[in-house]
Amino acid sequence: xxxxxxxxxxxxxxxxxxxxxxxxxxxxxxxxxxxxxxxxxxxxxxxxxxxxxxxxxxxxxxxxxxxxxxxxxxxxxxxxxxxxxxxxxxxxxxxxxxxxxxxxxxxxxxxxxxxxxxxxx
Amino acid sequence: xxxxxxxxxxxxxxxxxxxxxxxxxxxxxxxxxxxxxxxxxxxxxxxxxxxxxxxxxxxxxxxxxxxxxxxxxxxxxxxxxxxxxxxxxxxxxxxxxxxxxxxxxxxxxxxxxxxxxxxxxxxxxxxxxxxxxxxxxxxxxxxxxxxxxxxxxxxxxxxxxxxxxxxxxxxxxxxxxxxxxx
Numbered sequence: 001x002x003x004x005x006x007x008x009x010x011x012x013x014x015x016x017x018x019x020x021x022x023x024x025x026x027x028x029x030x031x032x033x034x035x036x037x038x039x040x041x042x043x044x045x046x047x048x049x050x051x052x053x054x055x056x057x058x059x060x061x062x063x064x065x066x067x068x069x070x071x072x073x074x075x076x077x078x079x080x081x082x083x084x085x086x087x088x089x090x091x092x093x094x095x096x097x098x099x100x101x102x103x104x105x106x107x108x109x110x111x112x113x114x115x116x117x118x119x120x121x
Numbered sequence: 122x123x124x125x126x127x128x129x130x131x132x133x134x135x136x137x138x139x140x141x142x143x144x145x146x147x148x149x150x151x152x153x154x155x156x157x158x159x160x161x162x163x164x165x166x167x168x169x170x171x172x173x174x175x176x177x178x179x180x181x182x183x184x185x186x187x188x189x190x191x192x193x194x195x196x197x198x199x200x201x202x203x204x205x206x207x208x209x210x211x212x213x214x215x216x217x218x219x220x221x222x223x224x225x226x227x228x229x230x231x232x233x234x235x236x237x238x239x240x241x242x243x244x245x246x247x248x249x250x251x252x253x254x255x256x257x258x259x260x261x262x263x264x265x266x267x268x269x270x271x272x273x274x275x276x277x278x279x280x281x282x283x284x285x286x287x288x289x290x291x292x293x294x295x296x297x298x299x300x301x302x303x
Contacts, residue, residue, distance in 0.1 A: 037164075037269055038269050038270060050234060050260060050270060051260075051269055051270055053260065054234075054259060054260030054261055054263060054264050055264055057259055057260070057261050058261050058264045058265075061261065078170075079173075079264070079265070079266075079267035080164075080267055081164070081165070096151070
């Protein structure tokens, strides 16, 4: 019985750690994608300003409340605007940024394809 | 054989030249537009967003209030985020004392990451312009307001933020508030 109790405790602790680690991973993933608005070129994750520290706490709180990653981004976007996200969404201002690499890839591919065809002939 | 090599070369230059010109113009256009666009981030100061919903502790007490209870009346509210360690807060304090005289306006303080003793000393020294002081010990309430730091001031009417002042208040901003609250 003693061993069983011990086993239960160990399993409990183990599970607790796993869920904790998952939350922490998500937390650092989110805070790395957030721009520290009052420091230059730093993410919230890297910064140690009052603003960044509070924001880290808010993200932690929202995760424990059960909010998903995207919901947290949406929440912060309504507070601080799109600028707070490092990963910009596809919209009118950013479509060149997103589509240009794809376009260049297609043009390059077309050139290579054509050259190969000409050489074959 | 010679003929096909010639046509191949000819075709290449035929494609290459327009292609180079088009890509050059394209890059030129993008960089030119980019030159005129400022990359300095300026937060919006005129907003019409609703006030956030939150629960907050009253300064130096155990009482908790919701945002609805705080901003329930049909008057103008000025939410001022301050701290005793914040130097610019001292500069804007006389403006807040002046605004306190306006009967249509209620000034609510949000004490940001501060110690009760220091905050009390600050108010004893410079007087208290606030009708109610809320306490934000970890800075999370300020985030709910979309604030960047201290000091920051929000003018609220009818459950909406109608003006946002980032940084200390000055004479012009003071007059703007006086004009808005009528």
